[in-house]
Amino acid sequence: MPIGSPALGSVAMTTSALSGARWLLLDDYTSEVDVTPGVCHDIDGLFVDLEPVPPPEIFSLLGCDPAGPLLKALRHMGTERAWLPSIALVPVHRPQQRPARCRQHEHGCTCDEELIDVTVVDQRPSAARAGLVDLDLRGYIRLLPEWGFPEEKPDVMGFRLAALNNEKLGECLDVTGVFRKRPAAPVRPVTLIGFRPEAPLPEVVEGRRITASVVAVQRDGRIAGGAGVLSATVVSVCPSRLGDGLLDIALDGGIEEPLPSGTREIFQMWYDGGPAEPNLWACYDRLLRHEWSGLAISHRLQGLPDKPAGTTYHLDGRFVTDIDAFYCAIGEAINGPGGYFGWNLSALDDCLGHGWGAAGPFRLVWHHSDVARRHLTPGYDRPGHRLRDWGPSVELNDLLEIFSEHDIEVELR
Structure with missing residues (x-):
């Protein structure tokens, strides 16, 4: 279902209250009723130059009995046909020993992983059992730890392999290179510039946690679109040069998913009326x-x-x-x-x-x-x-x- 900005209809602010402000913080996370911690003139760190796509990784499927498109890909190693769009790794849990951190959902469980844009680069007989092979794959992990997926390999009997349409790709006894710690995403500090607190926000002090949706405001004071979620701790607070009663607030982190720098121009267009x-x-x-x-x-x-x-x-x-x-x-x-x-x-x-x-x-x-x-x-x-x-x-x-x-x-x- 298409989604828009968070519950903006519940925010009652006059045009004068928003005058000159481009961004509104809407706290729809920490209470049952949406509240407005404040408005600000600018947010340094909202628009960033995004990190490039990381290089592909190497994964191994050990003790593998390949089937379907994966088996066909093995026959074409060294060519572009040794490629698959997706390989889902579905853990086979030990009877009555599902890990406590594993939770079932409509598409599987939280131990599932998915390899994408996968090329088979090597195969060799497996030492695990006669007739099985070990496969080396080059590709990417779709679901990274910041999305709540495990860095540690679950204690399982093996993995079922499946394609996007649930077509069977075989099974394997173990995997390497998949469940491991990866470099954390860079921390991008954010500064709220020309911030005016609104009731019922307590005094803004160092160490206070702020969690709120960032919502764009048009020049005429109307609410425009959402720009992400801010979740960070206040590092410093100082008077803003933009006016009496306004603050510049430095935060230790920032927007959960910053916008590409070029998006600023698009927001400016909507700020001016669309x-x-x-x-x-x-x-x-x-x-x-x-x-x-x-x-x-x-x-x-x-x-x-x-x-x-x-x-x-x-x-x-x-x-x-x-x-x-x-x-x-x-x-x-x-x-x-x-x-x-x-x-x-x-x-x-x-x-x-x-x-x-x-x-x-x-x-x-x-x-x-x-x-x-x-x-x-x-x-x-x-x-x-x-x-x-x-x-x-x-x-x-x-x-x-x-x-x-x-x-x-x-x-x-």
């Missing part, structure tokens, strides 16, 4: 197009009725060179400049179910569709530094299938 014409997103790279769509979620005008079923919309496809460009383009086709109509397949499917600007069925005229046909093709998608977003590409046919399921007529021009 995009005034279509395709302003087209000058950005794919990472920033994704951030554009994320901000558009909260910027949409809520409470407006959908345009009636049978309406014809025109999608400008000249700049649809990646899937995030499509989401920007469909958002503007339905809801105008800066409009939102999904930013992943699940969200698009939700938007087609009404409540996001267009009642179905409707007609979509996709101009310059040849651009998408050239770019939204089969393959493996590595959209940026966030490994959790990597996976099979979204193809033009995937989009057309979703539209068809909702009885949307699409005319490709």
Whole structure:
């Protein structure tokens, strides 16, 4: 389901209270009622130059009995066909001895791991048992410790191996290189500049913990989109040069997931009232197009009725060179400049179910569709530094299938 900013409707602040402030801190974590710790003019450390994608790692599957696509990959070592998009490692727990830290969820348990973008680089007979092999793989871990997954290997009997569609890839007795400590993400200090505390925040002093959502504010005082979660401890407090009663607050940590530095320009656009014409997103790279769509979620005008079923919309496809460009383009086709109509397949499917600007069925005229046909093709998608977003590409046919399921007529021009 598409999500927007946290419960902003519950925040009652006058335009004068927000005057000059660009950012509002909303504490919707430490109490049952949302409260506003304060507002500030700027946040140093909110926008950063992101770390590059780390180099791939080497993993070994020991005592392995490969099957399906993994077995086929072994036959093509040394070629591009010795590759798999994903290998799930599903632990086989000892009877009645599930580790205390292991918790079941709808997709498995918290001991599960997933290797992604995997190439088989070596195989050899296993010493564990005749007929089994040891495999060396080069790839990445999708689920890292900061997401709550284990650094220590669970005490298990072995691992079942599975593909994205749950197709069996075999099983193995042990793995190495997967469950281990990895360098922690760099600590990025944050400073709240020109911060004005609001009741009921106690006195801001060194050592105080602040946990709050960061919410953007427009020039006219209206609430815009969310910009992440701040969770850190106050290191120092001093009067701000921006005015009496304002503070500069240095924190020991920062935003849980900082925004790419280029996103500042997009927030500035919304601060000034939002995009005034279509395709302003087209000058950005794919990472920033994704951030554009994320901000558009909260910027949409809520409470407006959908345009009636049978309406014809025109999608400008000249700049649809990646899937995030499509989401920007469909958002503007339905809801105008800066409009939102999904930013992943699940969200698009939700938007087609009404409540996001267009009642179905409707007609979509996709101009310059040849651009998408050239770019939204089969393959493996590595959209940026966030490994959790990597996976099979979204193809033009995937989009057309979703539209068809909702009885949307699409005319490709």
